[in-house]
């Protein structure tokens with residue numbers, strides 16, 4: 001059904017002409033993530049050039065659907081979302097669908113764009129008979145938590161991060177003991193080359 005939002009914000013498959021906008025939104029999404037948490041792995045800025053190749057690859061991949069929402073009159077992108085099908089050789093179910101990098105520019109939020117991108121990704125998964133869906137989002141991202149919960153996603157696997165030194169302190173394990181457990185011969189060989197590591201713990 002055609003709604004006011006669907007005519008104002010058409011959604012279509014991304015093409016190579018959209019890669020600059022995809023990279024802009026990817027960076028904004030990363031900044032958003034950084035603002036929620038600072039104890040996560042993050043892309044190395046020196047590898048940013050590889051994003052172009054990454055998106056080109058995704059756009060050409062039959063098992064990926066990369067969508068763009070844009071403003072009807074200006075053609076400027078305002079949102080994106082990706083659906084990726086994974087084939088598992090040794091797991092059941094043997095295929096799953098992942099929702100990746102959902103983003104809507106802040107000034108266009110709360111108008112159903114995110115929800116419509118997801119709806120379209122679901123059609124892609126349905127066409128490939130994918131039942132099992134997964135999404136990763138940062139703990140503390142309230143909009144994401146609310147959105148995914150409302151759609152029936154339930155947190156099932158936790159990734160917890162820590163600084164090794166903090167864990168060592170908590171365990172009251174001196175760093176030298178950790179090294180000896182890791183293997184005396186290895187550490188003896190390497191201790192000269194990696195002296196700063198052995199000193200700092």
Ligand SMILES: CC(C)(COP(=O)(O)OP(=O)(O)OC[C@H]1O[C@@H](n2cnc3c(N)ncnc32)[C@H](O)[C@@H]1OP(=O)(O)O)[C@@H](O)C(=O)NCCC(=O)NCCS
Nearest residue numbers: 102103104109110111112113114115137143144146147150
């Ligand atoms: C999450 C995001 C994509 C939602 O886009 P949107 O176009 O504003 O979403 P919609 O208008 O379609 O709203 C869908 C649902 O999202 C939830 N939601 C959106 N913004 C929210 C907010 N600020 N607080 C709480 N819930 C929110 C609501 O459950 C809403 O359902 P409702 O309309 O029944 O209230 C957008 O806020 C965004 O880009 N956030 C930053 C990036 C991000 O967190 N991405 C998700 C990572 S997995």
